[in-house]
Amino acid sequence: MAATYRIKLLAKALDEAGVQSGVLCTRAIDRPGSPRNNAARGVDSGIWFEYTPGSSLRSTTFVGRRWSAARGFVxxxxxxxxxxxxxxxxxxYVYGxxxxxxxxxxxxxxxxRLMRIPLVTxxxxxxxxxxxxxxxVESRTSSLAPFSGAVSISEKLEIWAKGECSRTNKPYxxxxxPALVDTREFPATVPVLAxxxxxxxxxxxxxxSVRFVRKAMESVWLAHPDCRLVVTGIDRADPHSAPILAAGVLDGDPRVVVAGYLSRADLAAAYQRSFALLAPLFGDPRSEARFPTKIAEYLAAGRPxxxxxxxxxxxxLRHGVTAMLAEPGDAESFAECIRSILADGELAARVASEGRSLAQREFD
Structure with missing residues (x-):
């Protein structure tokens, strides 16, 4: 998850700066059958952590999930x-x-806050x-009310935070x-793509988003019929993936490969085996506000x-320099960006190199 990855990197940065830090995860976040952490507590990369529900695994029952949430809170x-x-x-430091x-x-x-502990979100x-x-409740409550400070991932959210503090008469x-990534996870030398x-x-x-990419790929396949679309983060055996699988957007074409959940190492390898890494966004308020951690990871992997x-x-990002930027919500524009990378090896190599350099400067 992008959230746990960002928290881990923030904690590592604090540790490297000489500030002792730890992580309390108040929710069980791993899906049954695909745990990312089998330990309820321990130390990872010098950072202590604990899943306060007693386990990282979500319960499969409603009562179990409610009990897990209550235990995590207490x-x-x-x-x-x-x-x-x-x-x-x-x-x-409160996330989310x-x-x-x-x-x-x-x-x-x-x-x-009643314990007189400063809070930052x-x-x-x-x-x-x-x-x-x-x-x-949201219309009558400030989301910054209990906090002494705020860390924003984008310029728009920073401007909002300043305005919200001004509106509620509290100092900013x-x-x-920005989005954080550890470029050391991704080898600088990209393998020859077979x-x-x-x-x-x-x-x-x-x-x-998956439906949008599938539509774009229909156009890409007219020029590159042998190109595969590999989808990670969706598992046919996971109940949480049932709605997207039921929608049928990943079925009907053998060129669409559902790779399931991958470990960090396997995911990094999958990135580097790909000619292009896809992240469609739309012209909605959520996309306008954020910078997805996934895009920072993509850039660090050294692939277009x-x-x-x-x-x-x-x-x-700059179109044709550090990434290929399509018009939001335009599947044909998105497809054209993919086709440009597949058809022009020099462009692909240049965009990949500049994107990785940007990740090292701005996000590492």
Whole structure:
């Protein structure tokens, strides 16, 4: 998940700067059958972590999920109180609070604040204050209310955070930290590519994005009929992938390969075996606000990135230089970008090299 990857890199950066840090994950986030971490607690790359629900695996029952959420909440509060009493806690960095209001996150943030622990939040997605249809609670509550500071992933979200602080008469304390990536995960030397393929790494809930890419590939296949579309992040054995599989957008053509969930090492290898890495975005408020971590990973892999010219993407990336940028929501424009990479080896090599250099400068 992009969230856990960003948190891990932020914690590593703090550790390298001499600030001791740890991670409390209050939700079980791994899908049954595809755990990314079998340990409920431990140390990874010098950073201690704990899944406060007692496991990283989501329960398969409604009652089990509710119990897991309640346990995660209570144990997290106990851990924070203990660390505070021991004099080992100076600040809590809260990830994902601003996107959607829910009582558990709201209560955890406010109870932590009652312990006189400074809170900082990471604004990486469209906050509820910018939603077209916020809930009743969201319309009457500031998503920055319990926090002393904010870290924004994009220019637009940083501007929003400053405006929100001004609107609620509180001082703005914050900075912009873009998408993060560890380029050391990706070898600088890309292997010789033996098979024509492009890759889409995506979560199961993005049905329309997969449908869009499939439509673009129909056009690509007219010029490159042997090109495969490899899709990662979707697993035919996982119930969470059932809706997208039921939609039929991945069936009916042997050139579409559903690769399932891959380890970090296998995913990096899959990136580097591909002629292009795909990340479609649309002209919606969410796409305008963010810079997906997935695109930073793509760039670091040293392969040409095909995405859409929207929001922060259009500000940071240059078409034909660091990436190929299609018009948002235009499947034919997206297909033309893919075809350009497949047809022009010099262009592909140049875009890949410049994209990796950008990732090293801006995101590493």
């Amino acid at each position: 144990v997290a509060l106990r851990r924070l109180r203990t660390l505070r009493r021991q004099g080992r806690l100076d600040c809590v 609070y601003a996107s959607n209001w829910n009582f558990r996150s709201w209560a955890l943030a406010h109870l932590t 990471d604004v990486v997605e469209l906050p509820w204050g910018l939603k077209e249809k916020p809930s009743l 304390i914050g900075l912009r930290v 098979e024509l393929q492009v890759l889409l790494s995506i979560a199961p809930e993005y049905v329309e 990135v095909v995405t859409s010219k929207v929001g922060e993407i259009g500000r940071i």
